Amino acid sequence: MASATTAKTTAARLGLRAIAIFYVGIMLLFPVGLLFWRTFEHGIQPVWDQLTTPSAAHAFRVTVIVAFWAVLGNTIFGLVTAILLVRHEFPGKRVLNALVDLPFAVAPVVVGLSLILVYGPHTSVGSWFADHGIDVIFALPGMVIATMFVSLPFVVRELVPVLEEIGDDQEQAAWTLGASRRQTFLRVTLPSIRWALAYGVVLTLARSLGEYGAILVVSGNVIDHTQTAPLYVGAQYANFNPQGAYAVAFALAAIAIVAIIILNVLRPKERT
Amino acid sequence: MGIAVRNVTKRFGDFVALDDVSVEIPSGDLTALLGPSGGGKTTLLRIMAGLEQPDEGVVEINGVDATKLPPQSRNVGFVFQHYAAFKHMTVAKNVAFGLSIRKRPRAQIKSRVTELLELVHLEHFADRYPNQLSGGQRQRMALARALAVEPEVLLLDEPFGALDAQVRKELRTWLRRLHDEVHVTTAFVTHDQEEAMDVADTIVVIAKGHIEQIGTPSDLYDRPTSDFVMNFLGPVTQLAGAPVRPHDLEIVLEPGEDAVAGTVARVVKLGFEVRVDVDTADGETWVQLTRADADRLALSAGAPVGVRAVRAPTTEVPADATVEPVLDAFGG
Numbered sequence: 001m002a003s004a005t006t007a008k009t010t011a012a013r014l015g016l017r018a019i020a021i022f023y024v025g026i027m028l029l030f031p032v033g034l035l036f037w038r039t040f041e042h043g044i045q046p047v048w049d050q051l052t053t054p055s056a057a058h059a060f061r062v063t064v065i066v067a068f069w070a071v072l073g074n075t076i077f078g079l080v081t082a083i084l085l086v087r088h089e090f091p092g093k094r095v096l097n098a099l100v101d102l103p104f105a106v107a108p109v110v111v112g113l114s115l116i117l118v119y120g121p122h123t124s125v126g127s128w129f130a131d132h133g134i135d136v137i138f139a140l141p142g143m144v145i146a147t148m149f150v151s152l153p154f155v156v157r158e159l160v161p162v163l164e165e166i167g168d169d170q171e172q173a174a175w176t177l178g179a180s181r182r183q184t185f186l187r188v189t190l191p192s193i194r195w196a197l198a199y200g201v202v203l204t205l206a207r208s209l210g211e212y213g214a215i216l217v218v219s220g221n222v223i224d225h226t227q228t229a230p231l232y233v234g235a236q237y238a239n240f241n242p243q244g245a246y247a248v249a250f251a252l253a254a255i256a257i258v259a260i261i262i263l264n265v266l267r268p269k270e271r272t
Numbered sequence: 273m274g275i276a277v278r279n280v281t282k283r284f285g286d287f288v289a290l291d292d293v294s295v296e297i298p299s300g301d302l303t304a305l306l307g308p309s310g311g312g313k314t315t316l317l318r319i320m321a322g323l324e325q326p327d328e329g330v331v332e333i334n335g336v337d338a339t340k341l342p343p344q345s346r347n348v349g350f351v352f353q354h355y356a357a358f359k360h361m362t363v364a365k366n367v368a369f370g371l372s373i374r375k376r377p378r379a380q381i382k383s384r385v386t387e388l389l390e391l392v393h394l395e396h397f398a399d400r401y402p403n404q405l406s407g408g409q410r411q412r413m414a415l416a417r418a419l420a421v422e423p424e425v426l427l428l429d430e431p432f433g434a435l436d437a438q439v440r441k442e443l444r445t446w447l448r449r450l451h452d453e454v455h456v457t458t459a460f461v462t463h464d465q466e467e468a469m470d471v472a473d474t475i476v477v478i479a480k481g482h483i484e485q486i487g488t489p490s491d492l493y494d495r496p497t498s499d500f501v502m503n504f505l506g507p508v509t510q511l512a513g514a515p516v517r518p519h520d521l522e523i524v525l526e527p528g529e530d531a532v533a534g535t536v537a538r539v540v541k542l543g544f545e546v547r548v549d550v551d552t553a554d555g556e557t558w559v560q561l562t563r564a565d566a567d568r569l570a571l572s573a574g575a576p577v578g579v580r581a582v583r584a585p586t587t588e589v590p591a592d593a594t595v596e597p598v599l600d601a602f603g604g
Contacts, residue, residue, distance in 0.1 A: 169356035172323055173414075175343040176350040177370035177421060187369075191360040 032253060039250040042243075050247035058224050059232035059248070065140065066215075066228060067208035070147035074204050077148075078155025079197070083189075085156070086163040103152050111149050112217025115142055138220040143228070146214035151207040158200035159193055166192050195267050202263050206256035273299035273334050274457045275320055275425055280329030282315055289315040290326070291481040297425070297459045297474075299334070302451045304472035305461045308504070311479040313461045317427050320459065321350045334424050349418030349456075353430040355410040357402035363413050364389070364398040370421035388416040391450070408439040415447075419454065428460035432467065444471050465505050469493065477501050509558045516581055518560040523548060523569055524578045531578030532557075539571050550579055 039047055050056060084090070085097055103111070119126045119136035129136050136142040170192065174184040190197075212230045219226035227235065229248050236244035275297040282290040290312045297303045297320075305313040318324040320331060322343035331339050338346050358366050364385050371381045389395045392412040394405075402410055411431060418426060431447070432440040448471050451458055462468050468475050469489040477484040477492065477500075485492060485501045496502035502515055509518045512532050527533045534552035546566035548559045557579060561569075571577070 166359075167354075169352045169354060170358055172343070173350065173352060173356040173358075173417075174369070176321055176323070176346075176348055177417065178344050178373045179369075180344060183373060188358060 035246060035253070036250060038242075039246040046243060047247045047250070050244045051251060053244070055224055055227070056229075056232060056244065056248055059227050059229045060251075062140075062143075062227065063209060063229040063252075066143045066147050067205060069144040070151055070208045071201060071204050073144070073148050074152055074155055075197070075201055077152070078159060078200060078204075082156050082159035082163055086160055087168060100153050100156050103150050108146075108150050108211065108213030108215075109217060112146055112214040115146055115149075115214070115218050119145075137218055138222070138226060140226075142218040143215055143226065146218045147208045147211050150211055150214055151204045154203040154207060155197065155200035158196045158203070162193050162196040163189075198263055198267070202259045205259060209252055209256060274301065275334075275459065276330075276332040277316065277320065278330045278332070280316070280319060280326040280331070282312075282319060282324065282326050288481050290319070293329070293478075293481070293483055295476055295483055295486065297457060299457050300455050301457060301473045302448070302471060303459045303474045303476060304468035305459060305476050305478055306465060306468040306504070307463065307478035307484075309463055312481045313463075313478045314429055316478065317429055317459060317461050320425070321348050321427050322346050323350070347421070347424045349421065349423035349426040351411070351414050351418050351426070351428040351431050353433045355402070355407070355414045355434075357410050357414060359402050362399050362401055363394060363405070366402070366413055367416045367420050369417060374421065384420060388420055391419070391453075392416040406439075407435045408443055411435065411443065412446075415450075419456070423456065426456045426458040428458065430461050430463070433462075440467070447471060469505070477504065479504075507560070510555060511557050511579060511581060512552075513554050518547075518558050520581055520583050521557070521559040522565075522580055522582050523550070523559055523561065523571070524580055525569065527576075527578030528580075531580040533576070533578055536571050536573055536575045536577055538573060539566070541566075550577060552579065 051060075081096070081100065085093065085100075116137055117123065119129065119142055121127065121130060121137060126136060129141075134141060136145070170188050171184050174188045175181075179187065210230055211228075212234065215228055216231060216234075219228065219231065221227055221231050221235070223232075223235065229252055233245045233249045233252070236242070236248070277293060277295050280290055280293045281288070293312070293316060295316075305316060307313045315324060319326050320333075322331075322338070322341060326339065329339075330337060333346060333348070343350075358369065361369070367385045367388055368381050371384060376384075385398070386395070389398055392415055394409060394412055394416065397405060397409065397413075402413065405413065411434075415428075415431075432443050435443065444467055447460075460471070469492075472489065474486065475489055475492055476486045479500060484504075485497050487495070492501055493505050496505065499515065502508055507518050508515050509521070510516070511521060524531050532552050532554070534550040534557070536548060537551050537556065538549040540547040540549075541563070544563060546561045546563055548561060548566070548571060550557050550559060559579060569577075
């Protein structure tokens with residue numbers, strides 16, 4: 001009787017495990033694996049050649065610049081917002097909390113179109129910037145804004161639960177020991193949330209490197225100018241150069257995967 | 273000198289946590305703020321530390337008006353119920369925190385930390401992290417950390433509340449001894465009347481945002497000025513309609529003029545003590561006897577007896593006052 005029950009639960013557990021592995025396999029490992037296999041079908045040299053064409057190299061450079069500013073902006077914004085949401089009471093707090101998740105819900109292409117409505121060359125905001133010598137749309141500033149928008153929630157959503165869990169006792173203890181707000185933040189709060197922050201930054205980076213829809217609309221997708229690596233992948237595939245598309249796609253995926261692996265290796269087992 | 277709180281009121285929305293409270297913590301004393309949960313004692317302690325701002329009233333620390341001072345400049349040590357250990361720092365770094373904020377020379381910090389870790393018996397744990405310590409050890413570390421900056425006053429918020437009963441008892445005895453060594457003006461919050469009476473020189477009883485009574489442990493126990501204090505500090509029964517402590521009663525077999533006549537309803541042996549329920553004309557009363565006394569009397573249910581107060585009933589409570597049990601007295 002008892003052994004029958006045990007056998008039943010074991011079977012159920014194995015079944016669940018099989019479903020999970022099958023799901024991840026079909027949805028993730030198989031397609032990505034196939035992409036990697038296709039990429040290296042003809043060896044390493046052709047991949048290297050595809051990655052180092054002037055247009056591909058330029059696309060990578062644009063992607064890195066855009067991702068850098070988006071990650072920097074969202075790290076600072078994410079820290080400030082998470083601390084505000086957890087440690088302070090203010091009118092509109094619930095609205096802010098809901099708004100942070102908006103980028104998860106809105107299609108990136110919609111984000112791109114809305115930015116054109118705000119900053120486009122024929123709008124008042126856009127022409128104000130143009131009068132001051134700054135092109136927003138079809139230029140880096142617009143691409144950075146679009147990328148910031150779509151990758152905004154990650155740092156906040158990683159930090160909020162950790163800040164809630166550690167509570168404010170440690171910060172208050174630091175105050176009574178004479179630490180200023182700044183010293184408390186640098187010596188107590190920041191070290192306590194550093195792994196959550198790092199994880200949020202890596203996710204933001206991964207999302208920023210891969211952004212397609214919003215960037216497509218605001219950048220104009222001009223080769224050797226505003227074309228980012230994901231846009232380059234799309235363009236090369238459409239222009240019957242699948243090897244070029246595979247190589248750059250592989251590089252983008254590899255960067256994100258390596259970043260997440262490094263973080264998981266470095267991070268102590270117990271999250272502090 | 274010490275800490276003086278004058279006419280402090282604190283509201284959280286519609287809830288009045290403290291209503292025009294005034295109290296003095298004498299210099300060098302160990303004072304307990306005792307009361308049921310939600311009575312305002314932690315709020316009062318946090319106002320002393322500057323972690324909360326009073327809506328009205330004044331806080332003075334050693335004669336200086338500190339009401340507007342932030343916690344950083346009050347020079348108070350604060351110990352939290354859940355230790356508030358800096359989890360990413362070693363024990364030694366935790367204790368050194370206040371000194372390193374004050375930019376003391378490295379050698380001086382090192383010797384002071386060693387000295388404090390010896391004081392709290394954690395000298396072998398200097399390089400451990402807080403999650404490698406037991407609750408009692410963490411709280412001793414927190415105490416050493418608070419003492420490191422030589423605070424003018426030490427404030428402890430339910431310091432033993434998160435520990436199990438055995439460690440609690442050890443630590444409170446240890447705190448009393450530590451205080452006798454260090455002599456820093458200390459106030460601690462507790463909802464455990466036994467802990468307060470065991471450790472404190474003075475007890476301040478706080479309930480519903482008011483101060484019920486201030487006095488030495490024996491003052492409060494023997495001369496409570498309200499039903500609330502009488503109930504909160506120990507067991508209470510009724511004799512001839514007046515509240516009285518059950519261990520201040522005795523049973524006599526031949527009722528005299530000074531004894532109330534009654535019948536034994538029940539005899540319950542609780543290890544070292546014996547509880548005797550007696551039915552009298554004014555209702556039921558219960559008497560706490562030692563086992564030796566109970567054996568000598570050889571009581572059994574139905575026996576006619578007299579009940580007599582051994583010491584004058586606690587005079588300051590009106591004789592006709594109704595005594596209601598304080599249900600939340602030991603609430604968490």
